[in-house]
Amino acid sequence: MHNFDFVKPSSVADAVRALSAQGAQALSGGQTLLPTMKQRLAAPAVLVSLTGIADTKGVRLDKGALSVGGATAHAVVAKEARKHYPALADLAGGIGDPAVRSRGTIGGSLANNDPSACYPAAVLASGATILTDRRSIAADDFFQGMFTTALHDGEIITGVVFPIPEKAAYVKFNQPASRFALTGVFVAKYGSGVRVAVTGASANGVFRWTEAERALSASFTPAAIAGLSLPSDGMIADLHGSAAYRANLARVLTGRGVASAH
Amino acid sequence: MTNVTMTVNGKAVSGDVEGRTLLSSFLREGLGLTGTHVGCDTSQCGACVVHVDGKPVKSCTVFALDVAGAAVKTIEGMANADGSLGVIQQAFQDHHGLQCGFCTPGMVMSAAALLADNPKPTESEVRHYLEGNICRCTGYHNIVKAVLAASGQDVAAVAAE
Ligand SMILES: Cc1cc2nc3c(=O)[nH]c(=O)nc-3n(C[C@H](O)[C@H](O)[C@H](O)COP(=O)(O)OP(=O)(O)OC[C@H]3O[C@@H](n4cnc5c(N)ncnc54)[C@H](O)[C@@H]3O)c2cc1C
Ligand code: FES
Ligand code: FES
Numbered sequence: 001m002h003n004f005d006f007v008k009p010s011s012v013a014d015a016v017r018a019l020s021a022q023g024a025q026a027l028s029g030g031q032t033l034l035p036t037m038k039q040r041l042a043a044p045a046v047l048v049s050l051t052g053i054a055d056t057k058g059v060r061l062d063k064g065a066l067s068v069g070g071a072t073a074h075a076v077v078a079k080e081a082r083k084h085y086p087a088l089a090d091l092a093g094g095i096g097d098p099a100v101r102s103r104g105t106i107g108g109s110l111a112n113n114d115p116s117a118c119y120p121a122a123v124l125a126s127g128a129t130i131l132t133d134r135r136s137i138a139a140d141d142f143f144q145g146m147f148t149t150a151l152h153d154g155e156i157i158t159g160v161v162f163p164i165p166e167k168a169a170y171v172k173f174n175q176p177a178s179r180f181a182l183t184g185v186f187v188a189k190y191g192s193g194v195r196v197a198v199t200g201a202s203a204n205g206v207f208r209w210t211e212a213e214r215a216l217s218a219s220f221t222p223a224a225i226a227g228l229s230l231p232s233d234g235m236i237a238d239l240h241g242s243a244a245y246r247a248n249l250a251r252v253l254t255g256r257g258v259a260s261a262h
Numbered sequence: 263m264t265n266v267t268m269t270v271n272g273k274a275v276s277g278d279v280e281g282r283t284l285l286s287s288f289l290r291e292g293l294g295l296t297g298t299h300v301g302c303d304t305s306q307c308g309a310c311v312v313h314v315d316g317k318p319v320k321s322c323t324v325f326a327l328d329v330a331g332a333a334v335k336t337i338e339g340m341a342n343a344d345g346s347l348g349v350i351q352q353a354f355q356d357h358h359g360l361q362c363g364f365c366t367p368g369m370v371m372s373a374a375a376l377l378a379d380n381p382k383p384t385e386s387e388v389r390h391y392l393e394g395n396i397c398r399c400t401g402y403h404n405i406v407k408a409v410l411a412a413s414g415q416d417v418a419a420v421a422a423e
Binding site: 001002003004005006008027030031034035037038047049051075096097098099100102103179 | 264280281282284303304305308311314317318319320322323324325327328330372375376391393394395
């Protein structure tokens with residue numbers, strides 16, 4: 001790995017300032033960025049660690065919504081979101097393995113927007129709001145295709161605000177070697193309707209399955225979507241599963257999500 | 263080079279590191295604590311797991327400078343004060359939870375993190391928790407038994423000898 005200068009500011013303002021340097025990049029849990037740097041796919045001149053900023057860590061209830069700091073580790077969400085938003089806690093507790101969950105953070109996961117990552121599904125299905133150092137971004141505007149988001153250079157995710165659904169579930173079909181989602185579906189039922197987000201399936205990254213949302217908003221039962229199907233064009237095809245396999249898996253997992261929503 | 267200070271196995275330590283120095287390199291090359299193994303160096307095998315402020319982390323996937331000031335515990339800190347094997351280590355020996363031993367430091371550190379959080383795990387909880395620790399020798403069965411035994415549970419009932 002190429003060398004770099006390491007800085008660890010203790011406030012968001014200082015971090016934003018540090019990130020304005022030539023070649024600077026944010027480091028959160030490092031569970032994606034370190035392997036990327038070892039492969040020399042990233043070679044920042046300055047790494048700005050975000051995990052020393054106390055006010056971007058933790059989970060709290062805020063006006064009936066669940067607010068999660070950008071530098072909150074997956075293990076912390078798995079524990080602390082449990083009584084407020086159990087499906088979100090389940091998702092966080094199923095990411096990778098315990099050591100990955102000790103370090104990896106929600107902000108890093110969302111900024112990275114891996115097409116097989118778990119958190120994007122929760123954020124999109126919850127209609128959550130992503131807070132940055134300079135603005136708030138609706139989930140529907142945030143994810144812009146594989147590894148692409150609405151973030152500008154040097155913009156830091158400081159938190160995510162999740163409206164709490166009546167019921168929800170995340171159902172992940174593990175890719176057992178990487179432990180990412182081969183396909184994963186997050187189903188969330190709100191008073192205003194049902195939202196369904198699918199990860200791991202589309203080459204464009206996480207997406208909403210609006211046809212299923214309409215059917216489930218009318219009747220929140222697995223039977224309501226049994227006759228629907230997702231087109232396989234644009235789905236990921238690799239040695240783990242064909243495009244048609246993933247399209248079918250998304251439908252099956254949606255049904256399981258509806259059945260197990262809590 | 264920057265000087266980094268932390269506590270390792272209860273002792274204050276310091277050393278000069280680069281930005282890119284991994285915690286695993288600082289422990290092994292800087293401090294000579296070669297009990298922490300580097301199996302894959304790609305965040306996948308768990309051989310390098312140590313505790314940072316009580317939590318299991320892959321030391322190959324953390325920069326030393328990012329854990330400045332933290333309390334780190336490695337496999338060298340798992341033995342009893344008199345040098346005899348700690349409870350988990352002894353259980354690995356008793357139940358043949360290792361063959362080549364390469365994965366063992368990470369297995370023991372992950373097991374210790376599990377038992378600190380969940381002192382009486384079920385067999386399936388042990389298997390699930392150790393998902394990030396890969397062993398190419400044992401087939402895991404005796405590792406699971408060792409962890410259950412270390413938790414003070416009866417392992418006679420654990421199937422498939
Ligand atoms: C073995 C293994 C298994 C995994 N399994 C899963 C899984 O099942 N599901 C899953 O979803 N993920 C999985 N991951 C990925 C893991 O969740 C990562 O922690 C996560 O994707 C990145 O978060 P991080 O905090 O580690 O970010 P980092 O690696 O530090 O950063 C990732 C990227 O985001 C940028 N960044 C970081 N924080 C911010 C911020 N606050 N604002 C703006 N930009 C930021 C960085 O510059 C970098 O480009 C796995 C990883 C490993 C190593
Ligand atoms: S050496 Fe760190 S995970 Fe394999
Ligand atoms: S004992 Fe050889 S890798 Fe586990």
